[in-house]
Amino acid sequence: MTSIREFVKTSLRFADPRKVRFEYDRFHDSLNFYVDGMVYKNVEPVKPFPLSAPYYVILRVESGKDLCVIRDIRGLDESSRKALEYVLDRKYFIPVIRRVLDITYTGEFFVCKVETDKGVRTFKLRGRRRSVFKMDDKIVLFDMDENIYLIESYEKLDPKSKEELMKLL
Structure with missing residues (x-):
């Protein structure tokens, strides 16, 4: 092979x-x-x-x-x-998340409101296992429409963003 x-x-x-x-x-x-x-x-x-x-x-x-x-x-x-x-x-349109404004769990999915390099976006994630991937300090999110969002550095996020993101990690 x-x-x-x-x-x-x-x-x-x-x-x-x-x-x-x-x-x-x-x-x-x-x-x-x-x-x-x-x-x-x-x-x-x-x-x-x-x-x-x-x-x-x-x-x-x-x-x-x-x-x-x-x-x-x-x-x-x-x-x-x-x-x-x-x-x-x-x-390859991949918005880079600068801040996580809010993450809410509805019982079915997570609703994420974030500030990206392309503006404020709201999107839905199916669940942690299928939608959230860690690569060293980077975090990649795949929304329900198969769009990709990138957090370039978890460590560089502000405290509020980290707190919100913990709902997914």
Whole structure:
């Protein structure tokens, strides 16, 4: 049986972020990728690990075939990085929770009112086991509509937010 690591090593080509370029085509609402003198139009960037490895991106062509991997998009030139991040931000909308305003248990689900980097949001969680995941100091919440919310650092939250969050932990 082949491991994921072995599959990636043997099946995917790694692209040097310093030798590639991205361009967002507003007219066609698509992302174009330039590498080795070739242009790939309408590529789809995929983050296989959006929370644990947010800068790791696989590029997929329209046929669905994986083209290459960029291990760290922070190495791209500024214009390319902005074009790629524009597309990724639309695809991977993950609000970051800054404060937990209130968590109420209704008997069926938890109703969470939070302040995020995108504004105040209210959402429902089915339960602790299916909706709340700890990753070191990070906490990831999956609401009933399968949206993802991220707490980047539990330790950096204010005391009231920590108190409310204890209802879920």
